Amino acid sequence: MAFLLWILAVILVVAGIVSLVRGQILWGVVLIIVGLLVGPGGVSIFT
Incomplete structure (x- = not known):
């Protein structure tokens, strides 16, 4: 999931x-x- 967000x-x-x-x-x-919200922010939210 994190890889797809990145x-x-x-x-x-x-x-x-x-x-x-x-x-x-x-x-x-x-x-x-x-893009910045989805990348680092999204990864920290979903993991």
Whole structure:
């Protein structure tokens, strides 16, 4: 379960960075924040 959360977090953060590069600043920041919450935060909640 923790491994899947980390993979999801990495995908969200990468998508956020790509959005930032494309100029969609708000969407990119939201994706990065959600990715960080899912990764370290989600792992600590579910384990």
